[in-house]
Amino acid sequence: MSEKGKLAIYWAASCGGCEISILAINEKLLDVAGAFDIVFCPCIVDTKVRDVEKMPDASIDVCLFNGAIRTSEQEYMARLLRQKSKVLVAFGACAQEGGIPGQANLHNRQQIFETVYNTTPDGSGTPSTDNPQRHVPMPELRVNGFHLTLPVFYDTVRTLAQTVPVDYFLPGCPPEAPRIWEAIVAILEGKLPPAGAVIGPKTTCCDECPRTRGEKKIKKFRRIWEVNPDPDTCLLEQGLICCGPATRAGCGARCPQVNSPCIGCYGPNEGVEDQGARLVAALASVIDSSDPQEIERIIQEGIPDPVGMFYRFSLAGSLLRRAALVPDELRHELPRPRPAGAATARSAS
Amino acid sequence: MKGQRISIDPITRLEGHGKIDIFLNEQGDVAETFLQIPELRGFERFCVGRLAEDMPNLTSRICGVCPEAHHMASAKALDALLHVEPPPTARKLRELLYSIFFATDHTTHFYALAGPDFVMGPDAPKEQRNILGIIQKVGMEVAGKVLKMRRDGHDLIEMIGGRKVHPNWAVPGGVSRGITEEQRCIIEERGREAVEFARFSLELFHQVVLGNRDYVKLITSETYTHRTYNMGMVDSRNRVNFYDGLIRVVGPDGREHAKYHPRDYRDYVAERVEPWSYLKFPYLKKIGWKGLVDGEDSGLYKATPLSRLNAADGIATPLAQREYERMYDALGGKPVNHTLATHWARLIELLYAAERWVELATDPDITGKDYRVLPQATPDEGVGCVEAPRGTLTHHYWTDERGVLTRVNLIVGTTNNYAPISLSIKKAARDLIRRGTVVTEGLLNRIEMAFRAYDPCLGCATHYLPGRMPLSVTVRGPDGRVLQTIKRDGVS
Numbered sequence: 047m048s049e050k051g052k053l054a055i056y057w058a059a060s061c062g063g064c065e066i067s068i069l070a071i072n073e074k075l076l077d078v079a080g081a082f083d084i085v086f087c088p089c090i091v092d093t094k095v096r097d098v099e100k101m102p103d104a105s106i107d108v109c110l111f112n113g114a115i116r117t118s119e120q121e122y123m124a125r126l127l128r129q130k131s132k133v134l135v136a137f138g139a140c141a142q143e144g145g146i147p148g149q150a151n152l153h154n155r156q157q158i159f160e161t162v163y164n165t166t167p168d169g170s171g172t173p174s175t176d177n178p179q180r181h182v183p184m185p186e187l188r189v190n191g192f193h194l195t196l197p198v199f200y201d202t203v204r205t206l207a208q209t210v211p212v213d214y215f216l217p218g219c220p221p222e223a224p225r226i227w228e229a230i231v232a233i234l235e236g237k238l239p240p241a242g243a244v245i246g247p248k249t250t251c252c253d254e255c256p257r258t259r260g261e262k263k264i265k266k267f268r269r270i271w272e273v274n275p276d277p278d279t280c281l282l283e284q285g286l287i288c289c290g291p292a293t294r295a296g297c298g299a300r301c302p303q304v305n306s307p308c309i310g311c312y313g314p315n316e317g318v319e320d321q322g323a324r325l326v327a328a329l330a331s332v333i334d335s336s337d338p339q340e341i342e343r344i345i346q347e348g349i350p351d352p353v354g355m356f357y358r359f360s361l362a363g364s365l366l367r368r369a370a371l372v373p374d375e376l377r378h379e380l381p382r383p384r385p386a387g388a389a390t391a392r393s394a395s
Numbered sequence: 396m397k398g399q400r401i402s403i404d405p406i407t408r409l410e411g412h413g414k415i416d417i418f419l420n421e422q423g424d425v426a427e428t429f430l431q432i433p434e435l436r437g438f439e440r441f442c443v444g445r446l447a448e449d450m451p452n453l454t455s456r457i458c459g460v461c462p463e464a465h466h467m468a469s470a471k472a473l474d475a476l477l478h479v480e481p482p483p484t485a486r487k488l489r490e491l492l493y494s495i496f497f498a499t500d501h502t503t504h505f506y507a508l509a510g511p512d513f514v515m516g517p518d519a520p521k522e523q524r525n526i527l528g529i530i531q532k533v534g535m536e537v538a539g540k541v542l543k544m545r546r547d548g549h550d551l552i553e554m555i556g557g558r559k560v561h562p563n564w565a566v567p568g569g570v571s572r573g574i575t576e577e578q579r580c581i582i583e584e585r586g587r588e589a590v591e592f593a594r595f596s597l598e599l600f601h602q603v604v605l606g607n608r609d610y611v612k613l614i615t616s617e618t619y620t621h622r623t624y625n626m627g628m629v630d631s632r633n634r635v636n637f638y639d640g641l642i643r644v645v646g647p648d649g650r651e652h653a654k655y656h657p658r659d660y661r662d663y664v665a666e667r668v669e670p671w672s673y674l675k676f677p678y679l680k681k682i683g684w685k686g687l688v689d690g691e692d693s694g695l696y697k698a699t700p701l702s703r704l705n706a707a708d709g710i711a712t713p714l715a716q717r718e719y720e721r722m723y724d725a726l727g728g729k730p731v732n733h734t735l736a737t738h739w740a741r742l743i744e745l746l747y748a749a750e751r752w753v754e755l756a757t758d759p760d761i762t763g764k765d766y767r768v769l770p771q772a773t774p775d776e777g778v779g780c781v782e783a784p785r786g787t788l789t790h791h792y793w794t795d796e797r798g799v800l801t802r803v804n805l806i807v808g809t810t811n812n813y814a815p816i817s818l819s820i821k822k823a824a825r826d827l828i829r830r831g832t833v834v835t836e837g838l839l840n841r842i843e844m845a846f847r848a849y850d851p852c853l854g855c856a857t858h859y860l861p862g863r864m865p866l867s868v869t870v871r872g873p874d875g876r877v878l879q880t881i882k883r884d885g886v887s
Contacts (some may be wrong), residue, residue, distance in 0.1 A: 152441060187670055197434070304562075
């Protein structure tokens with residue numbers, strides 16, 4: 047590039063791990079600094095939101111946006127940065143799929159507040175919370191005459207693409223440093239895939255995994271505390287729920303290499319819309335039975351938390367999106383809940 | 396409300412993770428200050444229904460800066476939940492990874508964030524008060540050492556735990572994989588380098604800071620002194636430990652207030668809710684919540700590197716013990732209630748972490764094959780606790796008989812310090828803004844220094860990357876009109 051590009055990096059509902067992973071490109075950070083002016087990044091430069099508001103539209107060349115959209119402030123920032131950026135990248139699992147914070151979509155704001163601030167009548171929330179006045183955070187209030195505000199906490203976690211149009215996705219929790227560098231090189235050299243694509247390999251985690259796969263079928267799924275797995279053979283074939291078959295490659299199968307099953311943080315592999323559904327299909331293929339009742343039993347006993355296991359990082363971005371939001375007064379009229387995997391899709395806020 | 400409002404943003408994670416409002420009264424004195432945390436993710440709710448064994452992976456996503464702390468606290472909670480005792484090799488491997496993590500994290504904080512105030516001096520031109528300034532003053536070689544230390548730490552964490560960020564390794568009853576002799580040699584070698592690096596860092600601190608009477612005066616000044624309780628984990632001989640032990644709390648006078656098993660935390664700690672922040676305020680239950688005030692009658696406590704040294708009687712490794720004695724000799728004995736001495740304490744902990752790293756890397760058990768036992772008992776309830784770099788970290792889980800979580804309680808590192816950080820900000824603001832004193836660069840720096848000592852990780856993920864913290868102060872009139880804005884650059 048003859049002239050330096052403009053780069054922005056922002057974080058919404060996330061943990062900071064994406065930033066740490068960016069730092070892990072080490073000395074290549076200097077190349078990034080040579081190619082881009084970092085015009086907005088809360089942890090590095092002193093540009094304020096009001097400065098971004100004053101920038102011309104589409105004046106930022108690339109914005110790497112990590113984190114899910116959980117509050118009104120995060121939604122505002124997503125909209126603002128979309129408007130100001132030519133290329134908006136959903137960076138990491140939370141921005142792409144909702145990530146771990148997206149699991150909150152099995153609940154709503156009221157339920158989360160009740161637990162965290164222990165405001166239930168029976169005190170069944172967090173037991174160390176001392177809240178006799180049953181306070182919950184308020185978007186706007188006066189404290190001894192002083193006016194204070196807080197962002198609104200939404201009922202539903204949304205992905206970046208459910209909030210604004212996104213140009214590219216960089217998967218992973220967090221994206222591994224070499225993949226980050228490859229994406230930056232692709233941006234610098236103008237060799238980006240078609241808009242809307244995931245930047246990364248098109249294969250699955252299994253394709254990167256050094257473990258040997260056979261045709262072994264299983265009669266029982268095992269919890270990780272029930273088995274000390276053999277280090278060389280496929281974890282799924284040892285009965286452990288490994289998300290590898292439904293998860294995009296890119297990390298180098300890091301977890302299986304320390305004898306831990308893949309937890310699915312790289313999201314669905316190419317061409318798959320719903321990671322959980324894909325994983326269910328993969329698991330079905332290793333069950334050693336053709337008897338529907340036996341299959342049902344194997345699943346019931348071995349998979350006590352299907353949503354958490356199949357949609358660990360991808361609930362908010364999946365076809366399910368969230369558990370149904372039902373007003374309390376209607377709850378008693380509902381039929382018994384179906385298995386969690388069958389929750390109705392509906393978005394709030 | 397008449398008077399003026401001063402808003403400071405961002406403090407750490409800009410507009411989204413922390414905000415300070417300072418209200419002035421009509422005389423121009425500080426009427427009230429608020430540090431608000433405008434974010435919540437709700438882990439304590441959405442982890443309910445999940446499988447217990449998923450928690451080391453789920454909760455490490457609370458904080459990408461200190462995922463190892465959550466990973467370990469969670470694994471220990473699972474040990475308790477499933478009534479299983481990890482074998483010695485497993486326990487030592489966990490502590491080894493944890494010591495590497497501690498050394499890496501403390502290095503980052505000192506050199507990138509806190510160091511500039513001391514090495515360059517709080518009154519140095521702002522252009523020099525950053526890591527580049529340090530490099531200029533003490534040489535390029537130092538920068539190389541800092542970067543190497545960080546990189547080595549993350550590489551070793553990946554080698555042992557699978558990933559640089561968010562390891563997937565600790566399991567109930569141990570760890571998922573041990574280490575080879577070849578790996579052990581590398582770990583030991585890097586550990587010896589880390590000890591030298593820590594000693595070098597302390598020498599630098601002694602030369603630059605303690606060699607200057609003005610710095611010592613600043614550290615011991617009233618503006619940065621809070622007489623609160625101090626919390627930290629100790630071993631069976633009351634020595635500092637990051638991975639395991641009892642929780643000891645000492646009063647502002649240094650006397651023991653409590654010493655308890657982490658599983659009994661609810662008898663000692665409670666968390667106050669205020670409707671103007673998403674973060675709760677922990678305090679000592681037996682003393683009580685008296686608001687944001689210090690002193691023996693107020694339940695506020697700190698859980699920082701300095702608190703850990705105050706709460707202990709010593710350190711178990713020889714070099715760090717010598718530095719421990721040196722600090723208390725220099726600052727007039729125990730306890731030290733000067734917040735800025737936290738930086739010194741952090742370097743002493745860095746040395747301890749590095750020494751412990753070498754001790755564990757040379758332990759004959761460390762390459763053992765017996766790194767995991769499978770639990771046999773039915774899961775019910777378990778508490779796990781470690782010292783995170785930013786404070787005592789507690790995980791508490793309840794499950795049904797299948798190990799599906801039914802209730803979760805978390806008291807996270809920085810959260811412990813929410814009240815004292817707020818107090819520090821209030822005190823600095825009150826000391827510096829009087830009778831409508833024009834807000835200056837000095838105010839920004841002093842308020843910033845007040846809370847930087849805690850290395851706050853608000854929203855539990857807050858760290859700013861190398862360089863100065865960007866700050867701005869807006870002074871508004873009673874009608875909300877902006878009277879004055881003062882800005883200071885981030886990285887120069």
